[in-house]
Amino acid sequence: MNEQIAGVLGIAVCLASVLMLRRAWRDAGLRRKLWAAGGWLVLIPASILIALWWGVVVGLAVMLLTFSLCAMTVVKVGEERRPARPAKSRIREEMGLDPDERRRSRWRGWARGAAAILLTAITANAIGAAAAGIAPGAQSDRFATGVVIVPLLWACLIIWMLSDRVMLRPVLSMTAASAIAGAVIAWTLLS
Template sequence: MVIPLTGIGTSIVGIAALKYAWAKPGHLRPYAISGGWVLLGLALFFFARSLGGEIGVPVGATFICVTALAFALANIEVRPQKVRREREAVIDPAARKKVWWRGTLRVLLAGPLSGAAAFGVGTALSTKLPMEPVNAVAIGGLMVPLIWGAGMAWTLSDGKILRAFTVLLVVCAVSYPLAFLF
């Protein structure tokens, strides 16, 4: 029972020595740093001795971390918040008349059409990259979510729906024949 308590005590004193070395730089600082690390090593030794090496070392390391966290939390300094100036209002999106078909078209472009374009590019990459088939399939497969996300973000942020529609159709029209025909 004495050995685990010794491990607890040496870890607390070791962390306190390191805290002292951090807070009070002076001529004792090198001794406090080296003494703190030696005490932490001894704490691990005492935990390993009392609980066994497989359990004692992780328990000791965890206790040292929790002790250091307690020392850090004990020194929290709450400062008054600065008065912030108010920011200017956010610029409104393009003043357009809200039309139901526009939102529906954006959803169709961002979801299925961007996905179709991403799958087409991924398939084309998988079939046409000059490398081992396993690597080509991995690269093509990993590119699909990236391209799909980029297509979604671009489609939803672009002000011109027809441009997004045209580009996604062109990507589909080029990638699928490239993947399956050539």
């Protein structure tokens, strides 16, 4: 089979997969499960066809990109715009303000950002050091484990802390995680 034909067929199969998943989204009952299973299973031949066209490594990335673009296109085409309901604004006036709708102050934003950077850095480094301390293998492998974990964990923790409306939840959770990681570090150093 010609590589270009395989690639075009792979793109068409990706689009068919997205359409099957969209149909599963709208249907109910057993048919919904069948459409969803079929939509995900159709990605296997799509990835094989695109891999024939681009090669295995690049083909997988191209298949994921094609699937994402097809999905975004289907969602955009099926988009519905509804007029805003005036009754909600009246209900909102009767209720109290949401924390996100309160007047913002500059110092609170700066304090939140500084706390996020410091606390998440301490927590991520503590968990990374604890993971490196208890990981099996040679010292260089354990060091690599810690080096890989810390930046990913730091980014996730900053996102969590800055996106949560109530700062107390992430602060308490990260303080507890830092304490547990510190105990693990102390245990590995003393044993």
